Amino acid sequence: MVTDFQMNVYDACSRIPKGRVSTYKELAKALNSKGYRAVGSALNKNPFSYCRSIRGSSSATQINLVPCHRVVSSDGSLGGFAFGVSKKTNLLKKEGISVKANKIVDFDNVFFRIK
DNA sequence: CTCTTGACCGACG
């Protein structure tokens, strides 16, 4: 089942624009909480994962999927990913974010602060 | 209700 907390996490996460990244801490803060770890756990169970084949590619912009790969650790390192960090790296690069040695390049520049 | 387990964080040595 999906708890309220988790939904809040997914919602906050989905606000991160393409080509930018945020942190677990920032997400928690947006939820008015200090449960950084809990946020990570929630993303881990993310039922709306980006890796789920975006079939059709038809047209519609119905993407209600949560871009959980745009969430990294507060020190700029990648953090984790349910389908493997390498997968996460690829997705990020595909969006124009460079990653090196398991860290976001120019982190301060691509960091997105949630309202 | 009480552990235990994380995609975490910050301070310290």
Added chain:
DNA sequence: CCGTCGGCCAAGA
């Protein structure tokens, strides 16, 4: 620049 440690918080056993 490591590795450890204590603190956080939600879920699940």
